[in-house]
Amino acid sequence: EYVAAVGVLPDDIEQNKAGHHYLLERLFKAAGEIMCRQTEEVKYKMGIHTGPIFAGVIGGKLPRYRLFGDTINTAARMMQKCER
Secondary structure, three states: OOOOOOOOOHHHHHHOOOOOHHHHHHHHHHHHHHHHOOOOOOOOOOOOOOOOOEEEEEOOOOOEEEEEOHHHHHHHHHHHHOOO
16 A cells, blocks of 8 residues: 655745645546456456545654544555545
């Protein structure tokens, strides 16, 4: 599973004060192209949601950058429960 997030870094916010509609258009176009390529052997599932998130590094021995919040959880549930 992979997560793509827009506007997480302060530079992203400064560069896109007008909104992220351009990036969302590209994301939906790419998602449509990916979904058209699935076969019986290879199935794709996606969950897309917008809203606030929290980000941070967790772990002492093996630190990892993680995203948290209802937005992430909702997108994950959408992906897990989707049918095609």
